[in-house]
Amino acid sequence: MTDRAVSPPTVDEVRQLLRSVIDPELGDNIVDLGMVDSVSIEAGVVTIGVKLTIKGCPLRAQIKNDIESRLETHPGVGKVKIVWGEMNAEERSEVMTKARWNARENAGDTAVPNSARVLAIASGKGGVGKSSVTANLAVALASHGHVVGVLDADIWGFSIPRMLGMSDRLEARRVDGVEKPRIVPNERTVGSGLLKVVSTGMLVEDEGTALMWRGLMLTKAVEQFLNDVHWGDLDYLLIDMPPGTGDVQMGLARMLPRTDLIIVTTPAVSAQKVAIRAADMARRSFLRVAGVIENMSHFTCEHGTIYPLFGEGGGTTLANEIGAELLGQVPIENAVASGSDIGEPVALSGSSAAAEVFRDIAKKIVAATVPVTEMAGCSARLLESVEIALGKKPR
């Protein structure tokens, strides 16, 4: 063996080797993500300081293995020591910005204008009121004078056309001299604002025909709604998510990484159950959370007595669990359901408590006073809840 072969690596060489260690959650190498805090080399022992987004990061073991196996490819490395640290809030936010930036770089362009704030209305569970929230926030935002796009990503379970009273077939035409025809969203004027809506419900004959879409690749359909729609000017784009946290969320994270999630829950949904799904979502994407909405919070009878029909505390617990803000609690009201049935969401002109809450949430969104929450940073915390929920058994 020559001297050169056994001489220890330089700090630069170590950093170069570490560039092949990828944080799978953040999708970039640990050096460029700023996770490698220090490198020192002494008598063949390489000591690396690694800062994790959170100390109990579930990926720690994998990162450790990857660092060791990469460094051991250098003949001058005798031993590898890793000193774990934790990022502070500012560093965490910086690393997430970088990860999002990378995702954006790889995402390619969509037809959604950069100026639009993109909010996806999601939940860990079906039937909690995502579509009702989407429809009501859309009209409330539009009545502030905004142009609000609504993308119904519930490809085969769409309810947006009915809830917004917009069922005309979508047309495709050549716009702005562009060769390829584009889907033109259906429009509805609301006060001084405008809704621009696309849904597979506007492509098929009736709600029943939607079943035929079952074989369709979900993400492909959403991709088409992002890329092939002539959105034009938009202030907001609301995306009504299908139940669950699977392919569509992942597709969105990839195609439109600036999407922030609004998570809808009911007071009854056990925090752990939601945490399981939210943790899953957090692990696999790095969308931020703009807030939590508790729907079906309580029912007030004609005598003014309040009944927490579906339990209490779900919204607050979930918001605390993921470190996000509770944007509002929407009561159970017949007006919410009947407004959706006739295409006149209650927030349009209703004077009920639910209408007020929807309008209040829209005001908060417009004022942009609510801080967004990084999900990846809290995935370890959420995973802890998962393990507790599952009796300490990892999934």
Ligand SMILES: Nc1ncnc2c1ncn2[C@@H]1O[C@H](COP(=O)(O)OP(=O)(O)OP(=O)(O)O)[C@@H](O)[C@H]1O
């Ligand atoms: N606050 C409320 N008060 C009364 N009824 C409500 C309220 N919110 C939603 N509903 C009703 O509950 C049902 C489910 O709501 P919605 O369709 O909005 O849920 P979802 O989460 O979009 O469901 P899915 O997961 O199937 O897409 C609808 O019939 C709706 O009208």
Ligand SMILES: [Mg+2]
């Ligand atoms: Mg729905």
